[in-house]
Amino acid sequence: MNKFRDYIALNFEAIITSIVVNRREDSSASSGDSGGSSNNNINATTDVILHFGSMYRSCFRHANLYGQLVVTTRRVERFVFPFIDRALLPNFDESSDAMESLKLVMTAGATCNDNDSTTTIDTTSQQKMAELAASFLTRDYDAVWDQRFNPKLLSSEANYMTKRIALQILSTVLLTRSNYNIMIRYVNSRTNLILVMKLLRDNSPHITLDAFHVFKVFVANPNKIPEVEKILKDNSQKLCTYLETLHYDKEASDQQFADEKRLIIATIRGL
Template sequence: MQGLLDEVKLLEESPVAFCMRRTIALTATTKHLRALKELIYECNNAESHGDMILSQVSQQLCNTDLLLRLIKLLKSLEFEARKDVVQIFNNVLIRRLGSLTPTVDYVCSKPEILFQLMDSLNNPTITFYCGQMLRMCIRFEELNRIILHSKKFYDLFHMLDAPTFDVRGEILQVVNKLLVTHQPLIANFLEQNYNEFFDRYYEMLTSDNYVTRRMSVETLSAMLLKPSNIMSMKRYVSCATNLKVIMNMMRDNKCKHYVIELFHIFKLFVGNPSKPKEVLKILVLNQERLATMLRKIPTYLEITNVAIIDEMYYVSVLVESLKLEPEEAAA
């Protein structure tokens, strides 16, 4: 471990990318990281003493802030070294000591690790590695909570403007995991931050980028259909603007590959027993076109799932049965 610490210190103190001293340090760092990764793997597979050795390694990594320092250096490391950093980070993160997760507690006390990973998602060179480590962090509710309630969370939405496909893909996967992994946490977050969150999410749904739109719809569908999110779902389907967005996307040929996810959102508007008059009016004024579209979608997209076909037909019948009261129709 001391050898790795020495090389990391050299890299931190040698900003010139192509100086000989730095090149030698990079090569040595790669060797030390490979050895550390192999030691951790051996500890995981060892029948005895493995836990004690792994505990000592993890403690050293935390006490020296080596995890954070390696993440900061990630873009400078060699290809194999980057992969080894991910494996080391993920393995020590999930290490348990009875019911405790010491490395998770350490990251909670040093959220800069999470924020550094989030910022680094925007770098095409290391976005894949940072995405892997972040998704592992999100498996732990306490780390998910830190990210959601930080100012950095909404920075992820802005980063979706990145021109690089890999960057957008990693960010969208991270956002998806953040919003669907820990249901009680997400339900509480959405209720407390409903307006700000969905204002930002609207921009994702209406993005010009196909991948952003598609993954945003898939995540939204998963969120709204979770029983724990029922309060936020009711607010969402009570908004006429939201209904218009979903209807327009369902009619857009560019959205045909995720029209089933759009349908699962749309059916919530139709099934809402307490529709605001603005929502009801939109559905009634468009009921013939909506019913026809719902009945044509299975044939047009060659859908073979009988349950989906039956559900679309049932929703089309519900749409046709909707009526406005005389005073609402005149408004």
């Protein structure tokens, strides 16, 4: 695996460009080129796309390669952002695979447990990757969260699977200690709070549960900006009534969830 890592590091741009570009090409792109075949013009089948996804994740479980991936905004734009768009593809397998790759990058591997991987991330490497993730998520905050993640992956147009994984990614990012500055910025946003409150009302109980784990970070923040606190105050009665019934059946089997819900309700009432 060290030889694999070193080979990728020496040829990073060429190899990762091929992996990212070849994961998906529209049929129009290949049919419109009457010239010879090119590595950048493959009309990939789903099986090929999934294989490239596995290769991508195998690369970035290595801390050194992960560092090369997120070292500049240019590389994030070229090698990370395409997966946000691919998460919205109609093909379930392809969009799911894109979300798994995005999860690996944005959570620094903290939540990844792929069956296609034989590479585990040791504690030291994971900590190093978490610091690198915090750096790029802070540096490219607007481009990541405001321009892409929220409006695409958490929008009403996103499918069930995309929204679920996106909420899980968001929750992990906000609750990771090295991402403290990102968490403070994200939860001190009126727009973000309204978005998460809408997801609390989703038709899917799984999405409402994932949304709750993000919503509780907004409520628990001791230094709320006035706009956020006003929304919570103005909607306190409706929020508390709704939260009291939210996943009521889960409270008996999950004491931590029950305690968290009671604390969130009490905090909102105390505003």
